[in-house]
Amino acid sequence: MPSLRTIYDCMFSPKLLKIYGNGPAEKYYQPSSLEKWSGKVINSIYVIWRLGIYTSPALAALLYQRGYFDLDGLLVLSQLAAGVGVVLVASMCARAMSRADDPAYRQFVDALRAARRASEMSGETKRRLRAYEFGFASWPVEYKCRDTIRQNRQLTSSKPLHLNLMQSLLQIPYKAIAYVAIHTFGIRLIYPGSIGLLQMVLEQSLLQGRSRLIEVFRGERFKIETADENEIDAMFVNNRGVSTNGNTLVICCEGNAGFYEIGIAMTPLAATYSVLGWNHPGFAGSTGRPYPPQEQNAMNAVIQFAVHKLHFKLENILLFGWSIGGYSTSWGAMNYPEIKGVILDATFDDVLPLAVNHMPSWWGPIINIAIREHVNLNIFEQLSKYPGPVLLFRRTEDEVICLSEGDLSSNRGNHLLYKLLRHRYPFIFDAQQSQLLLDYLAVPQGYQEFFAKYSVDERVCQSLLQSYISEYSKSYPMKIGEDFSSQDKSKMALYLAKNYMKDFKSTHCVNLPPEMFQPPWDVTIESDFVFT
Structure with a gap:
């Protein structure tokens, strides 16, 4: 007979989905009939609750139209809620007792309990826990970002556009x-x-x-x-x-x-x-x-x-x-x-x-x-x-x-x-190369056609970029092209687009x-x- 502590732990422990191992030992967890059916009842109540949240405006209007917001209607609704609550608690107790009777599930609960007690999961603790696939909400946190002090780095983000005061008021x-x-x-x-x-x-x-x-x-x-x-x-x-x-x-x-x-x-x-x-x-x-x-x-x-x-x-x-x-x-x-x-x-x-x-x-x-x-x-x-x-x-x-x-x-x-x-x-x-780029992008996999039309030599383009970067830097925006002819700009534009x-x-x-x-x-x- 499992202890009350084990039954309590099994009541609030996650759904076990799969047990990993080697070869044939890998298997989906097979719950007992009692755990399976009580779990279905709990899941059904959860789905109904979620649907109720999504449809709450229409549901509230329907209940009001049918008179459930007066004293007698509220009494009926409270009795219904109490009945659902009793079914939910009974299902949770039945599921917990069934889980506590299952040796495989008890081993899982032991591994999960050991991981929760550990300040940091050791190799053996993590190895035991990794043998199970279960509800991720119960998985222990292994890294907290706030524990890391970021020195000399300011996190930045793009800012939304703002309207002036009068536009905002309107x-x-x-x-x-x-x-x-x-x-x-x-x-x-x-x-x-x-x-x-x-x-x-x-x-x-x-x-x-x-x-x-x-x-x-x-x-x-x-x-x-x-x-x-x-x-x-x-x-x-x-x-x-x-x-x-x-x-x-x-x-x-x-x-x-x-x-x-x-x-x-x-x-x-x-x-x-x-x-x-x-x-x-x-x-x-x-x-x-x-x-x-x-x-x-x-x-x-x-x-x-x-x-x-x-x-x-x-x-x-x-x-x-x-x-x-x-x-x-x-x-x-x-x-x-x-x-x-x-x-x-x-x-x-x-x-x-x-x-x-x-x-x-x-x-x-x-x-x-x-x-x-x-x-x-x-x-x-x-x-x-x-x-x-x-x-x-x-x-x-x-x-x-x-x-x-x-x-x-x-x-x-x-x-x-x-x-x-x-x-x-x-x-x-420039304007001409910008239009050329748009024309190029309108053709699927069209670089060969455009490269041939504009006589693009990739080695020359590469060398021009290398020369600029070696003399100046790779920082953007680059000033390369200030002294290029329009034809050379077009060649470089196509070369960059392709790459x-x-x-x-x-x-x-x-x-x-x-x-x-x-x-x-x-x-x-x-x-x-x-x-x-």
Whole structure:
């Protein structure tokens, strides 16, 4: 007969999903019939509660219409709530007793209890806990970002645009509507992966993806606490000593409905890099909501974790972002300029044009305020402050970040490249070269056609850049091109565009092939370089 302490621990312990081992020992946890059915009752009550929250305005109106807000109606509702409470408590007790009778579950509870008691998980304590897959809310925190003192570094962020006083007063109603919209359904429309019901639908797929990362790639799961006390669910795969690429860590930032379990991490893993994946605040095991301040704190904590816990140097870290993950990626690059490089796949320059494009035109003023004041995902603004190598991948059949479906020229990735090149090489991109760049970007994989038309010699362009950097510096914006002819500017413009952006014939949600994944292009200067 299990002790009362064991039963109590089992009552509030997490759901056990899987037990890892070697070969046949790897298995999904099989609960008893009593635990299974009591768990279904508890989950059903939770789902009904969540649906009630989402539909609360309509539900309240319906109850009022049917007279449930008078004294007799409130009495009926209170009796119903009490009955549900009794069922819930009884189900929790039944589940706890069933778990306490199961030797496998008791071993799991012992391992979890030992991990919670430890001030810092030792190798043996962590090894025991890693043998189990369970509800991540109960996983102990292994790294707290606030414990790290950052010296001589001021975290920066892009600031939303502000209106003058008179405009602000006139737009107070719009501001109120925008605030309510973003803090209710708006943030869920921008980041649908934060919707609890969607996560419930994907639960099995996430478990299978996580299991694959652990069993096949020897991944190790971590919980990271941010400066604002959110808990970030992260997975690290260590390929140091396995391959040359393994000495470089790729930190992956997922899209608005992406999770590291089934997301972009598979691309650098297949290319044998070390990989650190993490879920946005409010996604799967991560707590919080994906508002920009929480995204920034999460990105900061993940990078700090990579440096201080995993012991990677910043110059050996690549940031890889897909779609809306470009925001977190560009923020990390802006604040950690020492990193090795930035790779952005299927992303955009600014979320506002996309948001306006997908909403009715009369919502325009509200959307503008909602985005600029609450969810100002301006990727270019942040990326322009990063001085290192950048590589952009553009999906030629992207149906998400094109303003007009099937029109490659409306892909917002074009705008990101256009703005970045004009910022970094202002003397190269006069009006004529800017138009040439737009024409070039309207043609999928059209560099061969344009290179032939303008007689672009890549070796000459490379040498001109090397000569400039060796004499001046690699800092941006560069003054190269001040004394170029218009024809030479056009050649250099096409050369830069080709090296900064690669085309991938695909729609938005297909993983980038590992053979295309590579560090960003950069101009290298030999110590004995002499330009001739």
